[in-house]
Amino acid sequence: MPQTADFILERLRQWGVHRIFGYPGDGINSLLGALDRADGDPELIQPRHEEMGSFMATAHAKFTGELGCCMATSGGGAIHLLNGLYDAKLDHQPVVAIVGQQKRIALGSAYQQEIDPNTLYKDVSEYVQTCMHPAQARQLIDRACKVALTNRTVATVIVPEDVAMEEQQTSPPRVHGGVYTTAGHAASRTIPAEEELRRAADVLNEGQRVAVLVGQGAAEATDEVVEVAEKLGAGVAKTSLGREVLPDDLPYVTGPIGLLGSTASHEMMMNADTLLFVGTSFPYAEWLPPEGQCKGVEIDVDGRMMGVRYPMDAQLIGGSRETLRELIPMLERKPDRSWRERIESEVDEWWRVLDDRAHDEADPLNPELVVHELSQRLPDDCVLTTDAGSVATWWSRHLKLRRGMSASLAGNLATMGPGTPYAISAKFAYPDRPCIALVGDGAFQMNGMLELITIKRYLDRLNRSPLIFCVFNNGDLNQVTWEQRAMGGERKFPGSQDIPDVPYAEWAKLLGFTGIRCDTPDEIGSAWDRALGAEGPVVLEVVVDSEVPPVPPHIKGMQAQKVAQALRDGDPQSWGIVAKGAKQKMHEFTESVKSSMRSGES
Structure with missing residues (x-):
């Protein structure tokens, strides 16, 4: 006799859910039985922890554009899902969580594992409801999927165990009170009003130095952004979540922005007179032009986020691709290309700076060289992930993405932990595409x-093409160490920042995978060649120097003062920090002088 649990899975299947990331527990016994009877559609992917399952569901949504789904038992299992679900919420990804609950008769009795998931999930979920009757399951699943897909957010359905095991009611x-719903989601086409488009075109046409900033909301508008940038003679910077919007081999793409950013992006922003935001809500105002310097145009499908980062003169509420297509015929091609030429010169200079920095001596291995060498070897159509930490800086700056590559991280939550499960989830979705994760040892x-x-x-399903985890072993929670210095004025506290040395490559070998350890600059290129050519999963352990600083494109006065204070207070790495940090900034100065000399000669 089919149960409510069977019907829930069938309804999810109708919504295009064919893979659920979840961990078992007695609060979802009936759902596990239904998954067994489902004969692999949807299939259950069992991670080692519920949090990893919710990260995998988020990554599935990010890399496929489909609805992600995760599942957990009552009590502790439900609690464990939260971090990955917040990642989905903050990065606007459609994910549905199915959560177990104790039997209805026990609720309110302080029963074992009884928590209040409705309250617990209220902040992370835009829609959260408990299924109190088998006939309610249909409309709850339908509503949850509709809300998640339409609003690009998290929705949660809580299923008490006794309801799950009752006979299904389709x-x-x-x-009176019966609700009849339909499975299926139709994408909408949203474009701004004509008068607002005209206003935006006027602002952009009048501007002489246009800077474009794109985020993940522009992911499907690559060709349109290219056309706009060409017409306006603009440069284009990318947020971390917008890395794949434009390839980095375009000469006017200035790359990342902010603390993880490039000098080219910083110079463009500080000298622009007009801003165009496309599908981004980049939050750090200190890396944008001062208020009043620029006129601005913003494109975003969510009107609630319009004009909340920089004062905008035209606010275009609509999808990025559709809106740009309406806007492009109104834009005039700028005959003066001096601004574009300046940007391209700064981009060229930035890539040379990165090359110089990557080849600085370090003890034992420069982390920038690790990513620099990978960038030259990136396979076509690869998927790239990373984790929170200083490794995200090298990932953002040194990888030169080409068309067809995918890249993502936990952008707005910036939580530790998603780099590895992101890569695993991407590999399930695209078993033939190379997947490479850059993660810190912490x-x-x-x-x-x-x-x-x-x-x-x-x-048997994950070894058809390269699956590589490059672990940066520096024995230090490096990003926080640098934040202590630059933001808190505190010297490094080894008691909180040092972590145990672990033989990561040997751990991989213990599991039957390829483990490679590299601690010399002369061998890092060949180490990447071995990793990319290996059969099956690979852990590439790189022993890197923790004193190589993730120097921002422009050092703010307060940051410099606080780092100086930390060094005066006896930071255990003072001398290395001073020498290596000064050398990094010297590369910027040297390349700037060389660029000026080349310009003078021409």
């Missing part, structure tokens, strides 16, 4: 190492 009784110790066991379980 249709509610025809009585994040890998926190939860990444055990997810290699997940790979071992599903190895």
Whole structure:
């Protein structure tokens, strides 16, 4: 006799959910039985921890554009999902969570594992409801999927165990209160009003130095952004979540912005007179032009976020691709290309600076060289992930993405831990595409190492093309160490920042994978060649120098003062920090002088 649990899975299947990331528990026993009877559609992917399952569901949504789905039992299992679900919420990804609950008869009795998931999930979920009757399941699943897809957010359905095991009711009784819903989601086409488009065109046509900033909301508007940039003679900077919007081999793409950014992006922003935001809500005002310097145009499908980062003169509420297509015929091609030429010169200079920095001596290995060498070897159509930490800086700056590559990270939550499960989820979705994760040793110790066991379980499906985890071993929670210095004026506290040295490559070998350890600059290129040519999953452990600073494109006065204070207070790495940080900034000065000389000669 089919149960409510069977119907829930069937309804999710109708919504295009064919893979659920979840961990078992007695609060979802009936759903597990239904998954067994579902014969692999939807299939259950069992991670080592519920948090990893919710990260995987978020990554599935990010990399496929489909609805992500995760599942957890009542009590602790439900609590464990939250971090990954907040990642989905803050990065606007459609994810549905199915959460178990104790039987209805026990609720309110302080029963074992009884928590209040409605209250717990109210902030992370735009829609959260408990299924109190089998006939309610249909409309709850339908509403949850509609809300998640339409608003690009998290929705949660809580299923008490006794409801899950009752006989299914595919249709509610025809009585007052019965609700009849439909599965299926139709995408909408949203474009701004004509007068607002005209206003935006006037602003952009009048501007002489236009700077474009794109985020993940512009992901489907690559060709349109290119056409706009060409007409306006503009440069284009990218947020971390917008990395794949434009390829980095375009000469006017200035790359990342902010603390993880490039000098080219910083110079463009500080000298622009007009801003165009496309599909982004970049929050850091200190990396944008001073208020009043620029006129602005913003494109975003969410009107609630319009003009909340910089004062905008035209606010275009609509999808990025559709809106740009309406706007492009109104734009005039700027005959003066001096602004574009200046930007392209700064971009060229930035890439030379990165090359110089990557080849600085370090003890034992420069982390920038690791990513620099990978960038030259990136396979076509690869998927790139990373984790929170200083490794995200090198990932953002040194990887030169080409068309067809995908890249993402936990952007707005910036939480530790998603780099490894993101890559695993991408590999399930695209088994033939190379997937490469760059992760710090802190994040890998926190939860990444055990997810290699997940790979071992599903190895027959995950070894058809490269799957590489590059672990940056510096024995330091490096990003926080630098933040202590630059933001807190505190010297490094080894008691909180040092972490145990672990043989990551040997751990991979223990599981039957390829493990490679590299600690010399002369061998890092060949190490990447071995990793990319290996059969099956690979852990490439790189022993890197923790004293190489993730120097921002422009050092703010207060940051410099606080770092100086930390060094005066006896930071254990003072001398290395001073020498290596000064050398990094010297490369910028040297390349700037060379660029000026080349301009004078021409």
